Amino acid sequence: MTKPLPQDPMMLELIKQARRHQMTRRAALAGAGATAAAVALAACAPGGDTQLTPATDVSDSEKTLVWHNWSLYMDEVETDGAVTYPTLEKFTAETGIEVEYKIEIEDNDTYYGKVKDQLAQGADIGADVACPTEWMAARWVNNGYVQKMDAANIPNKKNIAPAYMGAAFDPERDYTVPYQGILAGITYNKAAFKEATGKDAPASLEDLWDPSLKGRVGVLSEMRDTIGLILLANGIDIADANSLTEDAFMNAIDFFAGKVSEGQIARIKGNSYSEDLENGDTIAAIAWSGDTVQLNLSAGTEKYGFFIPDSGTTISADLFTVPMGATHKKNVEELINFYYDPANAAMLAAWVNYVTPVVGAKEEAMKIDPALAENQLIFPSEDFLKNAHGFRSLTGKEELSFTKAFQEVLLGA
């Protein structure tokens, strides 16, 4: 760094000036550092201890609401490239409330990463209602991030199926109301499965570990579904804290890690697992029920089958929640009331194919399409539901250590 200084006197003077100013510049940097520290402090200051209060509700003067939801989760009609949502249009016609429907949730964790700072401060997350999955919603309720809903504004709440009541974090569904139920199971490519294993359909979770399927098995990156199914196959009751202990969980993790490292399980994915089934990379995968219907629709034939092991499967739900910073709670309550009307619930179910949590929707569906009403994956019978178990709620400590163990398998060594 011993370049000769330029000869031009003006340049020389500039360089000398700059050198003399070096101290000042350092001071300026220090100043910037201090500002940064202050900004960082300010961003994190309102930790979990301060009680958040709901934002003022302006529903009476503003007939609008913003809804954050998952993809393929609303009845859609596409005309000339423009997508419209018939049930939402019906809602607007009946109540005068305009809905801005946004497909914002790709994954519970990434969505949480996006909105967590606003949630923790009780600020507006850009939505009046969002539908995270049960375990994530439980975190929000436990942290005091969501508003209590007014049951008087939701008379149709009486239609919630009994199976969805009594959750530990919200037994009366005061803070969260189910939007759709989600069943996990095994989706398989019928022809490829037969060719590889010689069987028509899987008979148990054990069949996924058949050597002929090595490298062709996929599982969900959703811990509660993948490990939940393995736990159930091990005879563990995942709803019961005495049965689902830390030891039981870690045993299942060890088993899972073994299947990953020996190459039996090749794909561990979220919503995009369907791509691997479509291009033939995976032959059988732990998957969500509603997607199989969509996959068959886009394949044009009944190419894929969906199977629930006798050992049981996991059931969960995506829940309506109103964040503390939302200013249209009453409008949201009207929205929930609308979707708990059995006729509207049936209209929605005919399109999204997930489990409907609304009592009476089955009878309404019978009027639209009897075959739809008979579909156990959308309107499961009591018998069917006996086989579906909710993953028990975890303590903060358990959630951390379980998630960490699961992610370590996904990252390999």
Next chain:
Amino acid sequence: MAFAAFGHSGGSKSDFKTPRKTSVKVAMALLIPGMLYLGLFFITPLVSLVVTSLEVPDGSGEIGRYAYGFEISNYWTVIETYWPHIARSFFYALMATILGLLISYPLAYFIGVKARRWPILQGLMLTLVIAPFFISFLLRTFAWKQMFANESLIVTTLQSWGVLAPDQYLVGTDFMVIFGLTYNFIPFMTLPLYTSLERLDIRLLEAGSDLYANPAKVFARVTLPLSMPGIISGTLMTFIPIAGDYVNASSQFLGSSETAMIGNVVEANFLRINDYPSASALSVLLMAAILALVTFYVRRSGTEDLL
């Protein structure tokens, strides 16, 4: 320009001083937007990152809750836990950089030296080098995943030739990730190489052979040293981003749980485990490691003037 200003101000010393001071002030004023930008979007996040990397759990036992602390051991913990991923990242980056150099050098040599006589061909080839940028990086990587899918022609052919065992596939292997990284960063290697080879004076090569050097010797003694600036900047422009890449190695694209790089570990810690201190400590480590490696590399190759 500076000379002209000097000429105008005449001989007197006091006359000369005033405009000079103003120019200094103007120069400083012009620096303000840049400094503000750096302060806001580089220094602030950097400080916040380092502060986060030293945080400790806040004692509530809830996931994702951390409080201010000075926990240096966070760094040891992540090194201990994730050293295979750190080593793998640098191994992949090294392999992809070397492969990229081996592929790009002849290509850049052809475009910059051999194709000089045909400017249209030269322009066309340069366009082809840049053409992949017209399509999103993610889409291109995803396309490779489809081409190398388990049921694809490539994989089934390799299996029938016995190169791959019947239950062996390509997606999710080290090979596939290094392939993707090399492919995606080749333009960043080719362009700097091209700019330095384009200026190569052919007469020097002729002089070399006149002095009885064989072509290999001319290359080693003349062409290679003259293109060194291109090699240095090309390797830096590929190695640094590759070491931090997380798309190619992600199991959504060409990787699997056997190929996770530092970027994937940071993502998992930040988004899934909500372990912000570990994610930050890893980011700081990656930055420090790259800085150290680059400094060493630039010092060794004696090209400080380039920076």
